[in-house]
Amino acid sequence: MPKENLTFDTLAAQAGSHADPNGAVAFPLYLSSNYRHLSLQAARNFDATTGYTYSRLATPNRRVLEKTLAQLEAGTHAFALSSGMAAIQLALSILKTGEEVISLDDLYGGDFRYFRYLESHAGIHFKQWNGEKVADLIAQITAKTRLIWLETPSNPTMKQLDIQTIANQVHAKNPQVLVAVDNTFLTPVYQRPLTLGADIVVHSATKYLSGHNDLLGGVLVCKDDELAKEYYDYYLTTGDTMSTFDSWLLLRSLKTLSVRMQRHTSNAQAVVEYLKQAPQVTKVLYPGKGGMVSFYLQSEAQVEHLLNHVKVISFAESLGGVESLITIPYYQTHADVAENQRARLGITPQLLRLSVGLEDPQDLIADLEQALSEK
Numbered sequence: 044m045p046k047e048n049l050t051f052d053t054l055a056a057q058a059g060s061h062a063d064p065n066g067a068v069a070f071p072l073y074l075s076s077n078y079r080h081l082s083l084q085a086a087r088n089f090d091a092t093t094g095y096t097y098s099r100l101a102t103p104n105r106r107v108l109e110k111t112l113a114q115l116e117a118g119t120h121a122f123a124l125s126s127g128m129a130a131i132q133l134a135l136s137i138l139k140t141g142e143e144v145i146s147l148d149d150l151y152g153g154d155f156r157y158f159r160y161l162e163s164h165a166g167i168h169f170k171q172w173n174g175e176k177v178a179d180l181i182a183q184i185t186a187k188t189r190l191i192w193l194e195t196p197s198n199p200t201m202k203q204l205d206i207q208t209i210a211n212q213v214h215a216k217n218p219q220v221l222v223a224v225d226n227t228f229l230t231p232v233y234q235r236p237l238t239l240g241a242d243i244v245v246h247s248a249t250k251y252l253s254g255h256n257d258l259l260g261g262v263l264v265c266k267d268d269e270l271a272k273e274y275y276d277y278y279l280t281t282g283d284t285m286s287t288f289d290s291w292l293l294l295r296s297l298k299t300l301s302v303r304m305q306r307h308t309s310n311a312q313a314v315v316e317y318l319k320q321a322p323q324v325t326k327v328l329y330p331g332k333g334g335m336v337s338f339y340l341q342s343e344a345q346v347e348h349l350l351n352h353v354k355v356i357s358f359a360e361s362l363g364g365v366e367s368l369i370t371i372p373y374y375q376t377h378a379d380v381a382e383n384q385r386a387r388l389g390i391t392p393q394l395l396r397l398s399v400g401l402e403d404p405q406d407l408i409a410d411l412e413q414a415l416s417e418k
C-alpha cells in the first residue's frame with residue numbers, strides 16, 4: 044500500500060491501484076450484488092467474513108472510491124451517493140425538528156427547493172446570510188442553530204467566502220455548530236474545506252470529480268467518528284448509494300482530476316479575457332481558478348441569439364465536464380428560486396453561466412464570437 048503522506052497528485056493518479064488482492068493495477072469492477080458468508084460464525088462476526096455481504100452496505104468498488112475521496116478531501120470518512128442532492132440530503136439528515144440552518148443566499152437552486160421541503164415537512168428552520176460580513180452570520184446563530192451551509196464560489200454569482208475565518212468564528216461562538224461546504228466548483232485540487240476548519244464537505248460528483256458528463260453521483264466527506272456513525276446508519280438504511288459501475292467510473296476519473304482542473308483554469312482564463320473586451324458583455328464573474336464563468340449580456344435578445352447559435356459549446360445544463368456547456372440560470376438551474384431573491388442576487392435573464400471544458404480555447408472563443416455577433 045502507498046504511504047499515507049503521499050501528495051495529492053500521486054494519491055489521485057494511483058487511486059485504487061494498490062487495493063486489489065489480485066494485484067490489478069486498475070481496480071476491477073465487481074458487479075455482484077451479494078457476497079457468500081464463509082460460515083455461520085463468520086456471518087455472526089462481520090469482521091471474519093470477506094468484509095462484504097450485501098451491496099447496499101458496501102461493495103469493493105465503492106469502498107476503494109470512498110477511501111480515496113476521504114484522502115483527497117483530507118477527511119476520515121467518505122460516502123459515495125447516487126447524486127449530489129442525495130449527498131446534501133445525507134448532510135442534512137442529522138437535523139431535528141426545531142433546529143436551524145443558516146445558509147449562504149446564493150446556492151445551487153435544488154438546495155432551496157429541498158430547504159423548503161424540510162421547512163414544511165420536518166419543521167427545520169432556514170435563515171440566510173449574504174456572504175459579506177462574517178459578524179452578520181455569527182449574530183444570527185442561536186441555541187437552535189445546528190448547521191452553517193456554504194458554497195464557495197457560489198452558483199451562479201461566484202461569491203467567494205473565507206472558509207477558515209467563518210469556521211473559526213462559528214466554532215468559537217458554539218463548537219456544536221457544524222460548518223458544511225459544497226465544494227463542487229473548486230474540487231479538492233483548489234480547496235480542501237476540512238483543512239480550513241469545516242466539518243463536512245459535499246460534492247455533486249456529476250460535475251468536476253467525474254468530469255466527463257457521463258455519470259450522476261454525490262459525495263460527502265467528514266472527519267469526526269461520531270458524526271460519521273450517524274451518517275453511516277442513515278446511508279445504509281435509506282440506500283441512496285452510488286452504483287458499483289458509477290463508483291468504478293468515478294475512481295477512474297479521479298486519476299485525471301488535477302490535470303483536468305489545471306486545463307479548465309487556463310481555458311477559462313483565456314475565455315474570460317475574451318469576454319471582458321467583448322462589446323456585448325457588460326460584466327464577467329470569475330473567481331480566478333476553475334472552469335466556471337458567469338457573465339451578463341446587454342439584452343435578452345443577445346442571450347437568445349447566443350444560445351441559439353453556439354455550435355462548439357452546448358446549450359445544456361450541468362457543468363464540470365470535458366465538453367463546454369452554457370446555461371441560463373434564471374430559466375434553468377435557478378428557476379425555482381423566489382423572484383425577489385433572484386433579483387437581489389442578480390440572477391436575471393441576461394445572466395449566462397458557462398462551464399469551460401477542455402477543448403482548444405481558441406475554438407471556444409471563436410464560437411462565442413460568432414454566436415454573439417448578429418449577422
Ligand SMILES: *Cc1c(COP(=O)(O)O)cnc(C)c1O
Nearest residue numbers: 126127128151198227247249260
Ligand atoms: C449540480 C449541483 C448539485 C446537485 O447535484 P446533482 O448531482 O445534480 O444531484 C449540488 N451543488 C452544486 C454546486 C451543483 O452544481
